Structure formats: structure tokens, C-alpha cells
Amino acid sequence: MAELLFWLMGGGMVFFTMLTIWSRNPVHCTVFMILSFAATAGLFVMLDAYLIAAMEVLVYAGAILMLFLFVIMMIELRDEEQEGLRLNPLMLVAAATFLLLLGRAVGDLGPVVQSQANEMIGSPAPLAEALFTRFVVPFEAVSLLLLGAILGVVVLNQRSRDERASIGPATPDAGGGSAAPGSGAPSVPGAGAGAGVADGSAS
Amino acid sequence: MNETVFYFATTLGKIVVFTHLALILAALMVLGERRISAVMQSRLGPNRVGYGGLLQPIADALKFFFKEDVVPGQVEKVLYILAPAITVIPALLTIAVIPFGPALTIFGTEVPLVIADLDIGILFVFAIASLGVYGVVLAGWASNSRYPLLGGVRSSAQMISYELVLGLSVIGIFMSTGSLRLLDVVAAQQDGVWFAFSQPLGFLLFVICAFAETNRLPFDTPEAETELVAGYHTEYSSMKFAMFFMGEYTAMFVFAALISTLFLGGWDIPFVTAEQLAAWGNWGSLLGFVSFFTKCLCFMFFYIWVRWTIPRFRFDQTMALGWKVGIPAGVANIVATAFILLPPGTL
Numbered sequence: 001m002a003e004l005l006f007w008l009m010g011g012g013m014v015f016f017t018m019l020t021i022w023s024r025n026p027v028h029c030t031v032f033m034i035l036s037f038a039a040t041a042g043l044f045v046m047l048d049a050y051l052i053a054a055m056e057v058l059v060y061a062g063a064i065l066m067l068f069l070f071v072i073m074m075i076e077l078r079d080e081e082q083e084g085l086r087l088n089p090l091m092l093v094a095a096a097t098f099l100l101l102l103g104r105a106v107g108d109l110g111p112v113v114q115s116q117a118n119e120m121i122g123s124p125a126p127l128a129e130a131l132f133t134r135f136v137v138p139f140e141a142v143s144l145l146l147l148g149a150i151l152g153v154v155v156l157n158q159r160s161r162d163e164r165a166s167i168g169p170a171t172p173d174a175g176g177g178s179a180a181p182g183s184g185a186p187s188v189p190g191a192g193a194g195a196g197v198a199d200g201s202a203s
Numbered sequence: 204m205n206e207t208v209f210y211f212a213t214t215l216g217k218i219v220v221f222t223h224l225a226l227i228l229a230a231l232m233v234l235g236e237r238r239i240s241a242v243m244q245s246r247l248g249p250n251r252v253g254y255g256g257l258l259q260p261i262a263d264a265l266k267f268f269f270k271e272d273v274v275p276g277q278v279e280k281v282l283y284i285l286a287p288a289i290t291v292i293p294a295l296l297t298i299a300v301i302p303f304g305p306a307l308t309i310f311g312t313e314v315p316l317v318i319a320d321l322d323i324g325i326l327f328v329f330a331i332a333s334l335g336v337y338g339v340v341l342a343g344w345a346s347n348s349r350y351p352l353l354g355g356v357r358s359s360a361q362m363i364s365y366e367l368v369l370g371l372s373v374i375g376i377f378m379s380t381g382s383l384r385l386l387d388v389v390a391a392q393q394d395g396v397w398f399a400f401s402q403p404l405g406f407l408l409f410v411i412c413a414f415a416e417t418n419r420l421p422f423d424t425p426e427a428e429t430e431l432v433a434g435y436h437t438e439y440s441s442m443k444f445a446m447f448f449m450g451e452y453t454a455m456f457v458f459a460a461l462i463s464t465l466f467l468g469g470w471d472i473p474f475v476t477a478e479q480l481a482a483w484g485n486w487g488s489l490l491g492f493v494s495f496f497t498k499c500l501c502f503m504f505f506y507i508w509v510r511w512t513i514p515r516f517r518f519d520q521t522m523a524l525g526w527k528v529g530i531p532a533g534v535a536n537i538v539a540t541a542f543i544l545l546p547p548g549t550l
Contacts, residue, residue, distance in 0.1 A: 050322060051323050051326070054327055055330075057334065058326065061333075061334065062333025066336065066363055067363065069337075070359045073343075073356050073359070123322045124322065
């Protein structure tokens with residue numbers, strides 16, 4: 001039973017990940033990626049690591065991919081063009097390196113054993129204890145790093161917004177300036193339009 | 204009796220009873236919504252089918268089944284058909300960890316009235332509930348038309364924002380109980396005060412999020428009729444349309460049950476201790492169950508009451524409330540709880 005579930009979840013994970021790469025439609029890619037994460041969570045459940053499984057679904061499948069979907073829908077991405085495979089020497093080197101490392105990793109694993117999860121990651125309390133005692137410095141360092149990244153985004157976005165704001169008011173002036181010589185009435189742009197209407201009704 | 208068979212039988216029984224309870228309650232709530240809103244507006248509402256209109260939900264369901272199921276030509280077929288199911292399934296799954304009452308004793312064996320008593324109870328609820336929004340978003344996208352897409356985009360933004368507040372608002376509770384199990388949370392409230400009183404800010408935030416996460420007024424911008432026709436379900440008809448309603452009302456029941464469990468003492472009856480309730484045996488369990496359901500029904504009435512009283516927020520107001528008020532207030536609540544929980548004399 002457990003073995004069947006393992007192959008179902010593991011196979012599902014690999015299958016949906018491959019579909020994520022292969023499909024041409026960005027929304028379909030995201031949906032397959034969600035399914036792949038769900039299968040991963042299933043694997044964690046089988047190892048009794050309920051906390052990690054819940055986090056996988058909550059953070060990755062629930063929140064991050066929702067953001068992906070949000071962005072894809074906002075900018076209205078279209079289907080990717082079918083380009084065909086263009087071989088390039090660097091790609092071959094990368095693929096060869098990957099296969100080499102994969103082979104090495106599989107070799108190091110040795111025979112596959114169904115192991116229980118470490119007690120530490122199984123439930124929330126031991127994990128929290130480890131995070132806030134033994135690993136408190138790296139944990140806080142990572143949180144500071146993430147805070148820095150968030151603040152960086154806010155600052156960068158703020159500057160581009162200021163630039164846009166400074167360009168903003170200048171544009172109508174430029175438009176008015178270019179329209180004025182054309183209509184021959186330098187003062188009010190509306191006057192030219194009014195004259196046009198008057199001409200139309202007269203003729 | 205064989206222990207495994209007994210376990211499977213009771214679990215199956217619980218699954219069947221609780222899911223049906225939720226679905227029947229969802230159907231009755233649609234009727235309740237119409238009758239109560241009618242009373243609030245000095246009308247009668249649907250009162251023809253059955254006694255006082257009690258069979259109206261069945262008539263509605265039959266009508267939905269016999270309607271023509273229109274699938275517009277421009278839609279993305281697979282996701283369009285799956286989307287209504289995606290809204291219903293997570294709502295039903297979350298029922299698995301909600302404790303409906305104290306343990307029953309059947310043939311000398313204790314059977315807890317919760318389908319799966321998980322260590323990470325509340326995280327499971329949040330994880331599964333966060334998947335529910337995909338139904339709305341994918342419906343908006345797969346419909347391949349303007350207003351549903353806008354509804355879907357709004358919905359995803361709103362859900363992401365309020366999920367954060369939702370998570371922050373309950374941390375105070377788990378800091379005081381020291382456990383994520385919902386049974387422990389109920390036990391803590393039986394011994395002490397309800398968390399609605401000891402965590403008032405968390406309670407307020409959670410209630411606001413319950414409205415936002417279920418797309419109820421005043422947070423129903425994803426389906427704002429005046430701007431978006433019907434939002435994400437504009438292109439849906441027949442039973443698919445009804446499934447969105449089922450999902451929405453089941454989610455409302457789940458949130459009502461969560462609020463009862465987390466903040467209103469679960470099956471706790473005021474001024475009755477856990478020992479007294481246990482002394483009554485199975486009748487005590489039944490009483491607890493009734494108490495839990497009464498709380499759920501009260502909160503569901505509150506849902507309807509708010510919906511027909513408060514006008515809809517503008518979308519930017521919704522977002523501002525989530526990010527600029529909800530999140531800081533949630534963090535403040537955590538810090539305040541931490542200070543209260545500090546053993547005296549540490550500072």
C-alpha cells in the first residue's frame with residue numbers, strides 16, 4: 001500500500017514537473033506546477049512530516065504560485081511560440097554536467113530504503129525549538145536578508161514612481177505646445193476644436 | 204469487533220455525516236439568506252415550497268439540474284469545467300480537522316468527533332483553504348472574457364492579502380495554548396476563558412478575514428455586480444454555477460466552525476466544566492455538539508446580517524485595510540501576547 005502510494009506520488013511529481021516544462025501555455029504550466037507541489041506534499045505526508053507537507057501546500061502551492069498566476073493574468077501572457085530545438089554547444093555541456101552529477105548522486109544514495117522522517121521535522125514543536133535555539137543566528141540572518149530584499153524592491157519601485165511623476169505633468173504641456181502651432185491659435189487648444197465644429201456646421 | 208474494522212467504520216461514518224451536515228447547512232443557508240434579507244427589507248421571501256419555504260433549496264437544486272448547461276465557445280474547456288469543482292473540494296476537505304464535539308463512547312471505545320486529529324490542525328485548514336481560491340481565479344481566466352478575468356485577478360490579490368492577516372491573527376491563540384491541535388485549543392478554552400475575550404484583537408481580525416476569504420460583502424469585489432456583471436461566474440450556467448454557490452456557502456460554514464472552535468470555545472457550554480460534561484456520557488457529547496452547532500448558526504446569521512447592512516468596499520479600500528491596518532494590527536497582537544505570556548519578573 002505504502003509502496004503503491006510512493007510510486008503514485010513520486011511518479012505524479014515527475015510527470016507534472018515534465019508537463020510544467022513542456023506546456024506552451026503559461027497558465028497551464030502554473031497549474032501543472034501546483035499539481036507537482038501537491039504530489040511533493042503527499043510524499044512528505046508519507047514520511048510523517050506533516051508540518052513540511054502543510055508548508056509546501058500553504059507557501060508554495062497556495063501563495064507563491066497564486067502570485068505567479070496573478071502576474072501571468074495581469075500582463076496577459078500569450079502562448080509561447082513553438083521554436084524547435086536549437087542545439088548549442090554550451091547546452092550540451094550543461095546537460096552532460098547535469099547527467100554526470102545526477103548519476104553520481106544516485107550512485108551515492110545506494111539502495112533505496114523507506115525511511116521515517118527525522119523526529120525534528122515531523123511536528124511543529126521540535127522544529128520551532130531547533131530554529132529558536134540551535135539555529136537562531138542563521139535563522140535571524142536569513143530573515144534580515146529577506147527583509148533587505150523586500151525593502152530593496154520598495155525603494156527601487158519608489159524611485160521609478162518618482163521619475164514617472166516628474167515626467168507626468170510635463171507631457172500635457174508638450175502636447176499643447178505642438179498642437180498650438182498646427183491650429184494657428186496659440187492660446188487655448190479648445191478654441192481650434194470649436195472653430196472646427198463651427199466650420200462643419202456652416203458647410 | 205475487529206479494531207481496524209471498527210476504526211474504518213466510525214471514520215467512514217464521521218466523513219459521511221459531517222460532509223452531509225455541511226452541505227445541507229450550506230443549502231439551508233441559501234434559504235436563510237433569502238428569508239432573512241427579505242425580513243430586513245420588509246418582504247416575505249420564498250415561503251411557498253414546503254413549510255415556510257423549507258424545501259426551497261431542493262426546488263432550486265432541481266431547477267439548476269434541468270437548466271441548459273451552456274459552455275460558451277471561447278472558453279478554455281478543461282479548466283472551465285474543473286474550476287467549479289476546485290472551489291467545492293477544498294471547502295469540504297477542511298471539515299476533516301474540525302472537532303464537532305466531545306468524544307462519543309460507542310461499544311466501550313472512545314470515538315472523537317473529529318475525522319482526522321492532526322498535530323498541525325490549523326495549518327492543514329489554512330493550506331487547503333489557500334487552494335480554494337484557484338477555483339475562482341481559474342474560472343476567471345478560463346472563461347476567456349473581460350469581466351470574469353477582472354474578477355479573478357481581484358480575487359487572487361484579495362486572497363493573498365487576507366491570508367497573511369488570517370495567519371497572523373491566530374498566532375496569539377497558539378502562543379497561549381502551545382499547540383496547533385484544535386482539540387487542545389478547545390480544551391484550553393474549557394479550562395479558561397474563551398479566546399474571543401482574551402484575544403479580542405485577534406478575534407476581530409479573524410472575523411474580518413473570514414468575510415474577505417469567503418468573498419462575502421463588504422468584501423465581494425471579485426463579483427461586484429455594478430462593475431463586473433457577475434465577476435468570475437459570469438460565463439457559468441446550470442449546475443456549474445450552482446457549484447460555485449455550494450463552494451462559497453460551504454466555505455462560510457467552515458469559517459463559522461473555525462471561529463466557534465478557535466474563539467468561541469468549540470463545544471464548550473458556558474459555566475459547565477469539561478468534567479461535568481463528561482459525567483453525562485454520550486448525552487454530554489450530544490449537548491456539546493448542539494452547543495457547537497448553535498455557535499456556528501449564530502455566526503452564520505451574523506454573516507447574513509452584515510451582508511444586508513454594510514455596503515461594499517471599493518477595491519483599493521479592501522487592499523488598504525488588509526495591508527495597512529490588518530497586518531500591523533496582527534503583528535501588534537503577537538507582540539502584546541508575547542509580553543503578557545512572559546513569566547512575571549523576567550523583564
